Amino acid sequence: MMSRQKTGRPPRLSSDTIAAAAETIIDTDGIEALSMRRLARALGSSPTAVYRHVRGKDELLLLLLDRAARELRKGPLPRDPRKRIFGLFQIVYDGLAMRPWVVGVLVKGDLIAPSFLWFIEEIVAAFVAAGLSPQRAGAAYLVAWRYTVGHLIVRYETGQNGAKLKHTPGVLRQLSSIDTQQFPILAELTGFWPAARKRDTYREDLAALIDGLLARG
């Protein structure tokens, strides 16, 4: 048998180099700056060459999602179910807070990186260990996940990464510059909103949610 000869042009691009280039674009200028054409420019190739390695922008994003999921590493976790739940969500929250654009991809099309499955399994198991039925535990996981998504998205969009709006019509105002005359309760909270935006209350608010979920049994 003859040894297999390599034929044709040697590849210059690979899905790994493509994904890496995409990640530096995202890290530099945000997810909205990632385009197939700009990616190609960064790789020094034609836009169309990228399509040999990735079927489209969709697939590229999911590839990036999978790479992000692989970086979530499970450290040592508390044995106590309640504390374990917090620890698990904290891992995901911290991982996603670093790459908040992932949330947008993750949320589409009920897709799941298998790299995420151990997390769901562990969470649901911890809820069961805390006394919920499997069904209730699954439901509890979904609620907490939705809360996490909401927190990450609001945090991302109102943060410095958030898309700034250039034109705001006269009808709309910033929450900070509101006429609180007719709103007695909100008037007492001037200065509270900017402060609330600074502190990250994910963990303590998650505690309230989880305790509510465990209490309903």
Next chain:
Amino acid sequence: MMSRQKTGRPPRLSSDTIAAAAETIIDTDGIEALSMRRLARALGSSPTAVYRHVRGKDELLLLLLDRAARELRKGPLPRDPRKRIFGLFQIVYDGLAMRPWVVGVLVKGDLIAPSFLWFIEEIVAAFVAAGLSPQRAGAAYLVAWRYTVGHLIVRYETGQNGAKLKHTPGVLRQLSSIDTQQFPILAELTGFWPAARKRDTYREDLAALIDGLLARG
């Protein structure tokens, strides 16, 4: 004094007709189909004419946000603080569930339609009436709002309106078609996830969250 004469061409477009046309595009083909050029086509005008009435796409979206906010109408509400909180969030949830794209606009740039302020005031007041300090009440409102955002976004994106992904790389799978061999707890929940997606659990899950928040005091 001479009576003011109208001068120049009579306007054919107005921000009202523009907003209305934009809304029918969104209702027909979704928010991602809304472009200045398509809007102009629908109005029978040149793309550039729209810019006489609206400073850009940003401003158009915020205009639509304000129009949506105006449609949220406060009906009669329970006097009991806890029930009142549920009622208020239900109004917002129902209103936004009909126009889920609003969430994306709302979440950007901590903007607030004054038409939304009565809602925030009422919510915070109800939390205070339920025994929280104004600060705690403000924080509680923020958590519940984030939960609502998460619920609406996940619901929108995984619903039939959700952007379908054409290409999925081999590494990724649908949650429904998972090898549950190595995940004993998840294996027990086959069939649970699709069912969970069908039922809208917003209200009952909000109850768990609110009770958790009230319990922490």
Next chain:
DNA sequence: ACCTGAACACCGTTCAAGT
């Protein structure tokens, strides 16, 4: 005063052709 046309600087994607 209001609207148009042409132009600039972009998109994602396909397909025939080149090396």
Next chain:
DNA sequence: ACCTGAACACCGTTCAAGT
């Protein structure tokens, strides 16, 4: 086998010119 060029059907936005 891999990559390029040209092309198609789009974007948001600006600015000089027309009615």
